[in-house]
Amino acid sequence: MTGTLTSPATAWRHRQRQGARWLWVIGVLVVLACLLDISQGSGQLTLARLLPALWQPQAADPLAHVILWQLRLPIALMAVVVGAALAMAGAQMQTLLHNPLADPFTLGVSAAASVGAGLGLILHFDLIPAGLAPLTFLNAAGLGVTLNAFVFALTASLILWSAQRLPGVGVQTLVLLGIALMFFFNALLGVLQFVASPEALQQLIFWSMGSLERSSWPRLGVLSAVILVCGVIFHRRRSELTALSLGETQARALGVDVRRLRLTGLLCTALLTATAVSFVGSVGFIGLVAPHIARLLVGEQQQRFLPLSALLGALLLSLTSTLSKSLIPDVLLPLGMITALIGLPFFVSLILKRRGLDG
């Protein structure tokens, strides 16, 4: 289908419909992946026995009810929302920093969030002072840790943003700086490990490898709300964000306030990353892989690119969650380990593909 046979507007409308079709296809796959995830796990409970508990919770077998509503469903849904959050963060970091290698994990933002969360958990250091009403309810709800993670993630994002504004800083220089940030925050995490009690050390290991085991309905609600708020902000700015793909000068010439857009966008990506990381720990590469697949399918028009990235992120992490339970029987593998094994070759191939493009 090219513009030579049909008019450009007709061809454009056709491609818009194609893009919408991708959203539906991946959306259905996410639901199927989620059901597959629910069907996996210890306890020999099949999907056929679990599903009635989903449709008719009161009439269901009590064991199936508890396993579905207390364990498997929160975990399966958490995989979906964390995947979506990390993919949205990655997609927008790539857009805002005009850098295809950007992702919360590769640029050290996840590591920074882990340190922030670790400070709260290990040293009980909360950025919200105990006496500061009315925000103390955040600490009480366990969200003080999330706020810590957010402040650290935002700091890392702002360091990257400032570096990117320096003359001569190209795509790969920024990635090297991100790796340096990752080392720095991992070193801080090492210090925390050193001073941590044995119980706290166990929790820290959870941060470093990623796990959905601490999923709960309230956390699911909080992360969903963060996705919704950031999604609305990104949606309202969709044309400006798309214009950034034309380059900063062109975007500014089109009337986009690039500085303000980047700040708002990085606030949102830091919030998405921090909330996801503070709930499930560090899970790498979802934010890199999902937006790249989305871009190949629908291009960089934000109206299609962002939701498709989110759905692909949800699909990838949901499948990872299933793999983590089923690869070795009765052993739950850490999520971050699996995403790194899949994502790292992808990251390397992207770097190699960019040979010669960076100054």
Add this chain to the structure above:
Amino acid sequence: MIEVNAEGLEIRDLSVSRGRTRILDSLPELRARRGELTALLGPNGAGKSTLLQAIAGLLPTDGELSLDGKRLNELSARQRAARIGYLPQLSEAGAMLEVFESLLLARRLAGHHDDDANLAHCEQLVEALTLAPLASQRLGQLSGGQRQRVAIAQALVREPTLLMLDEPTSALDLHFQLSVLEWLSREAREHQRVVIVALHDLSLAARHAAHVWLLHTGRLVACGSPREVLTPARLREVYAIEARVEWPQDGSPPAIIALHAL
């Protein structure tokens, strides 16, 4: 004082700095009229791109800039961008955005919706710039020349009062160099736009521009008709070249031939 009902772009006592370096130094009163193509000329480092970026609002300025009597620094970035179409010298290579979508995007940012009238407007422009075969391709797949034509379309699709293009023909073959400049002259004339084009090719400027601004090391050396400005003596002074300047009487196009560097 600047006339309230003045048509076109007026510049008065304009200075522009990048960081601590002053690039343009007190440009005197200059005017680019509606319906005319003004060529901005000068060697590398003369300040041509800086001047265009300053007018587009991408750099802070001292002095006065007004369009149709309205001071540009009193407008918001959005209002200014709605009046000014600016094509930077180097457009980004890798965007995975389709050509037609990139034109719609430029319209959307000017407040238009994706309705039938808007699609028809973009379609007309695509046809006029012979971009129809490229409409569904992604920008990253285009050659430098094709990308440059798309960028011209992006600047034009918003129907700006002032259209500024920074070396729009640098990546184009001879056919498109001529046709783009002919097309820009017609665009200025028929739609009464102010068109300013930074060029390196003096013959193209002599042939298509009604008015020429010649810059050298951040200062205005001369302005006027191409015939007044582009003299061998001035080319020697500004470009450090010995040149032959021909203005044929038979109506054939003027030619400026660089003989050798001094």
